[in-house]
Amino acid sequence: APAIGSQWFSTTPLDDLVYSKQIAMSRTFCIYEEVEQMRNAGLIKGGSLENAIVCSADKGWLNPPLHFSDEPCRHKILDLIGDLSLFAQFGNQGLPVAHILAYKGGHALHVDLARRLMGMTIAATTASTYDEASEQKIL
DSSP states (O other), rough: OTTTOOOOOOSSSSOOHIIIIITTOEEEEEEGHHHHHHHTTOOTTTOOOEEEEETTTTTTEEEESSSSSTTTHHHHHHHHHHHHHHOOOOTTTTSSSOOEEEESHHHHHHHHHHHHHHHHHHHHHHHHHHHHHHHHHHO
16 A cells, blocks of 8 residues: 555664564554455454554555554564564574564564574584584594
8 A cells, every 4th residue: 555655664772672662562554455355364353443553545544643654664573573482592582683674574474484593593403412422422
């Protein structure tokens, strides 16, 4: 929808203050013309005008005001943080210590990233354990 446009958000570091003041408040969003199709697919069961922002392709935002001019983008970041929490370990709430750039992010892409990160972690742990075992046999 034209009202959403192209948005981006950048921050460093992502600490509790940035999260609580700039990301956590962002509501989910949808395109008005797609609402019936999503309902028929069993989606948006808990969605309402109080917890979601709705954008019409023709009329723009149907329930302003937005919390932020780039609220849809910030909600995508909220989704990314939640999805990467599946990878949570070592006290980092699932967020890898990295520069993360998401283009047209969504739950499927985020979960795939979490799975790949988990696979890399398991492979590194296995290699480390193997190396330690090999060293013990030599000694």
